[in-house]
Amino acid sequence: MNNFEKSSKTRINTKDSEIVFSVHPKIYPKEVLLKACYIIVDKVYVYIDAPKKDEFTVLLKTKTRSTKKQLEALRNEFLNELLNASVRKEIAQKNKTIIEYIVGGAINAALPSSSKGPQEPSRANSDEDDIKKIEQEIEALKKELEQEDFSAGTYEEDPLNIKRPLQ
């Protein structure tokens, strides 16, 4: 039995094809333990327990007969997953603020302009200028219409000879 097996209190029962070992909750908290279980739960039977305040025990039981070596390999795979989940948790915590900024920025960019908060002054000014220009154009068109000479005659007089049938 190596040092790790002593410290993790590993017990192997080849008759029932199961291996039991313990992990420390301060190193691998419940959240991390459940994530590692998720990876393996469809392959083997998993049962977790907390017999002491500072100890989680994990029981892995294979669905078919397994040798001691296979059970040890299974435990090692589980321990690797624990480490993997632990690293992922740490990275997620470190990048939490950056992720929040990115997601916030993406949501803000996707929102329609009317539902956004107060706009930047330069942007607001340019919008006002555009509106003024459009209003001036409308006024100019109205004046043009007023000045238009409709004295050529009414439609009944047909000054352009539109009523004439095509040949």
Next chain:
Amino acid sequence: MLTIPFHKNLYSQAHIEAAFEQFKDFGKFEIRSKGQYFHVSVDDDGQLDDAEIFISEFKNYVLYLEIAHAQP
């Protein structure tokens, strides 16, 4: 009569009871709270061919519910 213990820090009563519904055809289930554990009793009337596999499947299903509903 089979009894399966579930530690309260690792398994919730709601998830254990949700598993009863999934396994209701295998017997009558009862849950009792005792100290740090929930004890699930299964009265199968001797109908279960392989009680060991049934217990393992039941434990796995409850754990699966815990994982599925774990807070990120």
